[in-house]
Every structure is written in structure tokens, then in C-alpha cells.
Amino acid sequence: MFDALADRLESAWKKLRGQDKISQSNIQDALREVRRALLEADVNLQVVKEFISEIEAKAQGAEVIAGVRPDQQFIKIVYDELVQVMGETNVPLAQAENKPTVVLMAGLQGTGKTTATAKLALHLRKLDRSCLMVATDVYRPAAIDQLVTLGKQIEVPVFEMGSDADPVEIARQGVERGKAEGVDTVIIDTAGRLQIDADMMAELIRIKQTVEPDETLLVVDAMTGQEAANLTRTFHEQVGITGAILTKLDGDSRGGAALSVRRISGAPIKFVGVGEKVEALQPFYPDRMASRILGMGDVLTLVEKAQEEIDLADAEKMQEKILSAKFDFTDFLKQLRLLKNMGSLGGIIKMIPGMNKLTDDQLQKGETQLKRCEAMINSMTPQERKNPDLLASSPSRRRRVAAGSGYKEPDVSKLVSDFQKMRSMMQQMGQGRFPGMPGMFGGGMGGDPYAAAGNRPAPPGWRGYGGVASTKKKPKKDKKKKGFGTL
Structure with a gap:
């Protein structure tokens, strides 16, 4: 969804990089790219004309704010105009005073x-x-x-x-x-x-x-x-x-x-x-x-999707397990299934700022790796799920799990090793430290998503995945007690 449009608009921002300010001369190339992007996205011609005219007028009259690059300011102008064109605010469904x-x-x-x-x-x-x-x-x-x-x-x-x-x-x-x-x-x-x-x-x-x-x-x-x-x-x-x-x-x-x-x-x-x-x-x-x-993600929708699926009491118990390094394969499997209920991995990942640059091939590899993990965990005994160290110390157990899941012993060994690294990393995250994500999901899926994007620096204040939960939206105080938990 919108991938081609986002890529085209990225080309427009590049036209303004390295410039000291927005001017009549340097804005024309950027506007040309925006116009082309909208037309290729099959936006109505009249809408495109009005859109470009509004952006040009606002951009030329804009004072460049200290510390903000011209391309960043231009993105803000385009963002505001996109919101304006699509209706500015959400229009909720009507509710009649007299039912129904x-x-x-x-x-x-x-x-x-x-x-x-x-x-x-x-x-x-x-x-x-x-x-x-x-x-x-x-x-x-x-x-x-x-x-x-x-x-x-x-x-x-x-x-x-x-x-x-x-x-x-x-x-x-x-x-x-x-x-x-x-x-x-x-x-x-x-x-x-x-x-x-x-x-x-x-x-x-x-x-x-x-x-x-x-x-x-x-x-x-x-x-x-x-x-x-x-x-x-x-x-x-x-x-x-x-x-x-x-x-x-x-x-x-x-x-x-x-x-x-x-x-x-x-x-x-x-x-x-x-x-x-x-x-x-x-x-x-x-x-x-x-x-x-514009490739900025959609954290609020991601949080709302999580609130629909995750129980606040369960999330608090999971947090305690993570902080005490007691997070096990049973908990991990539960999180995988919650993730599935929220939608495809690709759809969720692209809601995280900066992650829109991951290719479909990378996302497909991530999906495949999650399925591999689930199959191997399903082949473990309850004791092995609860205590991954049993598998780490027993080649015969790993061979049995591999045979039951249809994979090889090295695959199971890698799963156990990556899981132990991830558990240690999550404990450190709970203490305020943010180490790099191990390659459990096929590589290129963890750490700083802006670094994964490859061409943009992280925005000020970025602190890793912990920032996803730090929205002002609070869980509803209803009987279900929904909230945003660990994913």
C-alpha cells in the first residue's frame, strides 16, 4: 500500500538535500517529482493541480526554521497538505439519540x-x-x-x-x-x-x-x-x-x-x-x-491494534518475566500468536517509523522465520519450553525437536541460542539499556529501524522499540482491561 508513492516522494526530498533554503529555483524539481508521484498514484488531475499549487505557495512563503533542513521543512508542508486533502480529521460514525x-x-x-x-x-x-x-x-x-x-x-x-x-x-x-x-x-x-x-x-x-x-x-x-x-x-x-x-x-x-x-x-x-x-x-x-x-509509520494504529489483542494483566505478568529473565518459549509462542492476530508481519512492521524501507523479500524472510520458530517450539515438551537450557545442553533433545518439526539440529540450536540472547537483551532493555537485536528473525529486522532503512538518520529522541509504547493514548478502563503489551 502506497509503496510506489512513498518511493517517488523520497526522490522529491532528495532534490532539496544539501540546499541552504527553499527557493523558487530549487523547489521546481521537487514539485515536479511530487506531481509525477501523485499522477502515477492515479490521483485525480484536478486534485493534483490544486495540491501542487498549494504546496508551492506555502513552500515559497515559508521561513526556514533554525536547525531544520529545507528538505525536512518541505516534507512537513507536503504532510500538512496531504492531511488537508484527505479531510483533516476522522469523521466518526453517527449515533442516533433514539435507538437504533x-x-x-x-x-x-x-x-x-x-x-x-x-x-x-x-x-x-x-x-x-x-x-x-x-x-x-x-x-x-x-x-x-x-x-x-x-x-x-x-x-x-x-x-x-x-x-x-x-x-x-x-x-x-x-x-x-x-x-x-x-x-x-x-x-x-x-x-x-x-x-x-x-x-x-x-x-x-x-x-x-x-x-x-x-x-x-x-x-x-x-x-x-x-x-x-x-x-x-x-x-x-x-x-x-x-x-x-x-x-x-x-x-x-x-x-x-x-x-x-x-x-x-x-x-x-x-x-x-x-x-x-x-x-x-x-x-x-x-x-x-x-x-x-511519507514513510513515517503509524504508531498510534499499531498501539490500537495491540490494545485490541493484549490483556493488560497478562502484559504486566509478561513484563515481570522479562525483567527477571524468566521469559520462556511458551511465552514467546503466545506472543507470536498475538502478533498473527494483529495482522501480517509486513503490515505491522511498516507501521514502525523508518521500517518502510524493508523490502518485500526481507519481510517474507521474516514471516518464514517466524513460522520456522513456531514449528520447532510446537515440537518441544512443556519442560523444554519452560527451560530452554535443557535443549542447550542436550543434543539428543535438539535432534528430537528437529525431527518432529521437519528441520535440522543446527536450526534448533540457532533458535535456542538466539532465544537466550534475546531474553538477555530484553532484560537489559527493561533496565534502560538498548543493545542490538539478535538475528532471530532472519537479519535486518532489529536494532535501530532508521539504520535498517539505510538512508536516514534516526530522529531526535529515538530510543529503539521501547518508544512504541510511549504514546499518550491510555488503555480503556473497561471490563476487558485492554493495553499494549510486549510483542
């Missing part, structure tokens, strides 16, 4: 609308809002069955009347059922078409007039680039929408949709789909997205 809140989902076929309906329901359920999904797509084969299956998977009820009923009547009765059951939110999945047509729009308008939704969300495919923005504008003009959900943002998306939708359609992006799993839906924050585009 009604959300109408619209979109073309193939955009992931039905899956997005389930993703939204699960997202709201995590916020302790009860939901009811309503299946009104009576045209696409198995559309109702798909929503029912997803409903069972996320434990959210689905209201449906079969494929012979009138969609408008299904929607009306679905909302009535939601009122009767006292749910917080009713989400209505509507039918899509391969392209916009009069029948589709007429049906959507009739459903909207009947149920009077608090939110009308258009699900658009980020892979379509600036066409997603044009589609959003058309729906907004004909039906009236309150926001958009961008799906498939984790795929081969060049970023044009995210940068064009708000400016072209006037409708805010409220959520983004970043994977196929039902958990892969995130609220859209323009400032965080701008940080990702």
Missing part, C-alpha cells in the same frame, strides 16, 4: 460490500454496540447466505426474508426488528450492480426514504483509483451519502482513491478495509494515512 442507529450500505458488485457490512458490525461490537444486519440483496446468488454465514462467524444476528421478498419491505421490517430487540445499530446490506443504472438508484432511494438512515455509506474499491472518487461523487449527487468505506487498501492500491475521494466527492472516508479477514477494518485517520504515505 440505521446504517445503509451501498455500492457496486465486487467492491466487498457484504463483507464490509460484517466488518463494520464486528467493529461496532468491539465498541460494545449491539448490531443487527439486514440482508436485502435478493438479486446476487448466495448474497443472503454469505451475510448469514458471516453473521454466525462474528456472532451478529442477520434478518432476512428470502430472495423472493421486496428489498424495501425487508429493510423496513429489519429496522422494526432492530427496534423491537433494542439493538444499538441496524446495518442494511443492499444490492449492487456491475455498473450504475436507474433501477439500482431507484431502489436505493426507496429504501433510504423508507428507513431514513442515520448513515449512508458507499463501499468503493481502492483499486479503481480516481474512478472511486468519481463513483462516490455520482452516488452522492443522486442518492446522498454521508461517507465512504475504501476496501482492498492492502492490495495493489496506488493510493489515488484515498487522496481523491474527499476533495472530488465532498464525502469523507470513514473506514478503510485492509485485508480479507472480518477484523480488517480500521477507522480512517487522514493524519495517520499521511504519515504512512
